[in-house]
Amino acid sequence: MTEGPESLAQLARRSVGAALTQPSTQSLPDAEYAALVTMVDQLRRGYPHQDLADSLETLTRGYELVATEYGLAAVEEALLIRYTRQKFFPHPSELREELESMKASERKAILAANPFRPCGLCEGGFVRVNADGTPFRGGSPAKTRLEECTCRVEWRRRVRGEVQPTITAAEAYRRRRRDLFA
Numbered sequence: 001m002t003e004g005p006e007s008l009a010q011l012a013r014r015s016v017g018a019a020l021t022q023p024s025t026q027s028l029p030d031a032e033y034a035a036l037v038t039m040v041d042q043l044r045r046g047y048p049h050q051d052l053a054d055s056l057e058t059l060t061r062g063y064e065l066v067a068t069e070y071g072l073a074a075v076e077e078a079l080l081i082r083y084t085r086q087k088f089f090p091h092p093s094e095l096r097e098e099l100e101s102m103k104a105s106e107r108k109a110i111l112a113a114n115p116f117r118p119c120g121l122c123e124g125g126f127v128r129v130n131a132d133g134t135p136f137r138g139g140s141p142a143k144t145r146l147e148e149c150t151c152r153v154e155w156r157r158r159v160r161g162e163v164q165p166t167i168t169a170a171e172a173y174r175r176r177r178r179d180l181f182a
């Protein structure tokens with residue numbers, strides 16, 4: 001090999017970029033990436049007995065990939081939760097587990113706060129229609145199918161919309177400034 005060994009993180013960045021048609025979705029914008037690096041550095045100081053010199057770059061890249069999926073602010077929240085619960089620096093897979101668990105409890109809370117109430121004109125959120133989509137008015141149901149009623153479609157849209165991560169970089173920074181690491 002003529003060049004120096006490529007770090008895992010560099011390799012990951014390169015191969016992800018090469019493998020995907022939209023590599024930008026696999027990287028954070030520069031400002032957010034800088035915030036992530038600061039965050040990881042602060043977290044590292046919270047684990048003073050663990051030597052992370054060799055793995056920090058790869059860990060950071062792993063966190064970056066997770067952050068492109070869940071948003072930086074959510075990642076920071078998850079890292080804080082993990083920090084109070086585990087003795088070793090969280091692996092990106094553990095970070096993802098935490099985020100999934102956060103998402104699940106958020107979803108649960110949203111569903112509890114927005115119970116589905118059928119409009120009363122359908123059967124629990126579904127209507128029976130003929131093959132051509134017109135309402136079924138009786139006769140043989142052999143060629144009918146169930147379609148989701150608009151009341152249920154709207155409800156689904158509503159509860160789904162509320163769980164979508166809609167955190168902008170600016171919001172991530174606002175939250176960062178008042179976080180426990182700062």
Ligand SMILES: [Zn+2]
Pocket residue numbers: 118119120121122123125126149150151152
């Ligand atoms: Zn309905």
